Amino acid sequence: MSRWSAPLEIKVITGLLLGIALVHILLSLVLLSAPGSTGRVLFVPVTALLLGAIVAGGLAVPDRLPRFARFARYIGYAVIAIMALQHAFGMLAGTLWWLRIFFGLAAAGYIYAGVLLSSRPVLRHVGSAKA
Numbered sequence: 001m002s003r004w005s006a007p008l009e010i011k012v013i014t015g016l017l018l019g020i021a022l023v024h025i026l027l028s029l030v031l032l033s034a035p036g037s038t039g040r041v042l043f044v045p046v047t048a049l050l051l052g053a054i055v056a057g058g059l060a061v062p063d064r065l066p067r068f069a070r071f072a073r074y075i076g077y078a079v080i081a082i083m084a085l086q087h088a089f090g091m092l093a094g095t096l097w098w099l100r101i102f103f104g105l106a107a108a109g110y111i112y113a114g115v116l117l118s119s120r121p122v123l124r125h126v127g128s129a130k131a
Helices: 008-032 039-060 066-093 097-117 120-126
Strands: none
Touching: 008 039, 008 066, 008 097, 008 120, 039 066, 039 120, 066 097, 066 120
16 A cells, blocks of 8 residues: 655645535535525535645646646646635625634635645645755
8 A cells, every 4th residue: 555655735735625625515515404595505615626626636646747737736726716715705794603614714724725835845746846
């Protein structure tokens, strides 16, 4: 069994991108049980999960696809910025206190992932920085 040999920053980014989206899907499933709710509640979290999986996959395998790894980092900036803004606006517009707390923590998590995305170990891992 081989271990994933990536810097800790890559693992944290991957965990944040996928983990926040999965928790958002679970909370949306809870909201789906409310009267008058439709399946459209799942659109944003599923989109966030798909885009996060693309970015995480691109960052995970820079040896096989070096150009895609660098491109995935730029896609990651866009995905993180959009999702952080979406969660920040959700925090401001939310009516349920537990949903506002989740949106605030999710926005902070996306911002932290964006900071880690521009760290030196990530740049070395995708081949954008010199030793």
